[in-house]
Amino acid sequence: MSAFDLNDVAVALRTARAEGKPIDPPSKTWPSLNADDGFKIQELNSLHAVQNGDRLVGYKLGNIAKVMQTAFGLDHPDYGFLHASTSIPREKFIKPYVELEPAFVLKSDLKGPNVTVADVISAIDYALPAIEIIDSRVKNWAIDLPDTLADNGSTGAIILGGTPRKISDLNLSNTRGYLKCNGQQVMEGNTKNILGNPLAATAWLINTLSKYGIEFKAGQLIMPGSCLEAVLIQGPGQWSCTYEGWGTIEFEIV
Known part of the structure; x- marks a missing residue:
């Protein structure tokens, strides 16, 4: 049992998100905070969001690519909840980064702990190109795993593209992706960076979250991680x- 109230951490992170003002790493303020605590905190904030009119639409996996773990000083992926309102004004971002990801929409339910890649393939209705804007409520992105888990996997906003494809029409183990800002290419990567194949990353996420009793439902969205190193806005x-x-997704920051 935690030696502190998880609700205190949840409120601190909710407030930081609402006000756009970062806080010290929760693992420094509450030194006994661990990864399981972090997930319980994001569950509390997800429940708070739903109780206040939001809607749970899916789940995300982050820091799955080695370049991402290196960039943010982590050695383990993070994960979080996705809500219908995961879109906030630019002035509410603190230090946002852009990631390019595939996104999967399910046609049937999935629950671990023994989900295989074949199960994932059978359960996916279609895939979309997508952007995640990650942001941290922790000052200077000074995060350890418990911090980013408590902060809902450093989720900021999600932008979905308009070109759905069946996964049989895609080569998800070898598709090149790139980012441009103001016409200049700033980063490139490949879907093979997502644990070799984002379908394998999805199976990992489902099996990992099964220990918390999480079941992935038909119609929900899964974001399996970025194919390239995130780029600072x-x-x-x-x-x-x-x-x-x-496909291409375009957006403007003003």
């Missing part, structure tokens, strides 16, 4: 995020 600009042979 440094100011206003026009972003273009493309998967070769699949």
